[in-house]
Amino acid sequence: MTDALLQIKGLNKAFGALVATDDVSLTLEPGEIHALIGPNGAGKSTLIKQIAGGLKPDAGEIRFNGQDITALSTVARARAGLGRTFQISSLAMEYTVLQNAVLGALGHRGTVWRFFAPVMKNADLRAAALTALERVGLADQAGKRTADLSHGQRRLLEVAVALTLHPKVFLMDEPMAGLGASGSKRLTGFLDGLRREAPILLVEHDMDAVFALADRISVLVYGKIIATGTAQEIRAHPEVREAYLGDEVPA
Numbered sequence: 001m002t003d004a005l006l007q008i009k010g011l012n013k014a015f016g017a018l019v020a021t022d023d024v025s026l027t028l029e030p031g032e033i034h035a036l037i038g039p040n041g042a043g044k045s046t047l048i049k050q051i052a053g054g055l056k057p058d059a060g061e062i063r064f065n066g067q068d069i070t071a072l073s074t075v076a077r078a079r080a081g082l083g084r085t086f087q088i089s090s091l092a093m094e095y096t097v098l099q100n101a102v103l104g105a106l107g108h109r110g111t112v113w114r115f116f117a118p119v120m121k122n123a124d125l126r127a128a129a130l131t132a133l134e135r136v137g138l139a140d141q142a143g144k145r146t147a148d149l150s151h152g153q154r155r156l157l158e159v160a161v162a163l164t165l166h167p168k169v170f171l172m173d174e175p176m177a178g179l180g181a182s183g184s185k186r187l188t189g190f191l192d193g194l195r196r197e198a199p200i201l202l203v204e205h206d207m208d209a210v211f212a213l214a215d216r217i218s219v220l221v222y223g224k225i226i227a228t229g230t231a232q233e234i235r236a237h238p239e240v241r242e243a244y245l246g247d248e249v250p251a
C-alpha cells in the first residue's frame with residue numbers, strides 16, 4: 001500500500017469514567033473508502049470530531065499528509081485539506097442552496113467575509129459553487145431556500161459544500177441518514193467515484209452502502225476497534241457478528 005494520507009495513532013478520549021475512544025489507531029490510504037461501523041454510542045462521532053479538530057484527544061496523535069495536526073484548530077485542518085460533512089446540519093437554512101455553496105467555496109479562499117452581496121457576485125466563487133452543486137445533482141435547486149429542501153437534498157448540499165473545499169481527505173458522518181432508498185443509492189454511486197479524488201473515512205449505519213463501498217471496514221465497540229478488514233473479512237468475523245452485525249448480514 002502507498003503511504004497513508006491520514007494516520008491515527010493511539011488516540012484516547014474519556015468523558016469522566018466513560019472511555020469513548022480507547023487506544024484507537026487507523027489509517028486512510030489514497031483512493032480508499034474506509035468505513036467505521038459500530039453500535040450506537042460506540043464512539044464513532046467522537047472519533048470523527050477529534051480528527052476534524054472539534055474535540056481534543058486526551059492522548060494520541062493524528063497525522064495528515066505527513067504532518068502532525070493533533071494541535072491544529074478545526075479551521076487550520078480544513079484549510080490543510082480535511083473535508084467534513086456533519087451528522088447535524090451546518091447549513092444556513094434561510095440562505096439559498098447557492099448561497100450555502102458559495103459560503104463553502106469562500107471558506108477555501110480564506111477570505112475575510114465582510115459583505116455577503118459582493119461575495120455572491122464573485123464569478124469564481126459562484127462557478128466553484130455551481131460545479132459542486134452540479135456534481136451532486138442539485139444545480140436545478142440553486143435558487144431555492146435551503147429550508148425548503150427535502151432532508152435528503154440537504155444532505156447532498158452538505159456534500160456539495162464539502163466538495164467546494166477540494167479536500168484531500170473526506171470525513172463523512174452518516175451521509176446516508178434519512179436519504180431513503182433511492183437517495184442513498186444515488187449518493188453511494190457518487191461516493192464510489194469520489195474516492196479516486198480523495199479517500200473517505202465514512203461513518204455509516206446503512207450497511208448496504210457500507211458493504212457496497214468500503215475497501216476496508218473498522219468495527220468500533222465501546223470505543224475500541226475490535227476488527228479491521230475487507231467487507232468479506234468483517235462479515236465472517238465471529239466477534240463482529242456477535243457484537244454488532246448479528247444475523248442481519250449473511251456471511
Ligand SMILES: Nc1ncnc2c1ncn2[C@@H]1O[C@H](COP(=O)(O)OP(=O)(O)OP(=O)(O)O)[C@@H](O)[C@H]1O
Pocket residue numbers: 015018020038039040041042043044045046047
Ligand atoms: N460531550 C460528551 N460528554 C459526555 N459523554 C459524551 C459526549 N459525547 C459523547 N459522549 C458519550 O460517548 C459515547 C460515544 O458517543 P458517540 O456519539 O461518539 O457514539 P456514536 O458511535 O457516534 O453513536 P451513534 O451511532 O448513535 O451516532 C456515548 O456513550 C456518548 O454518550
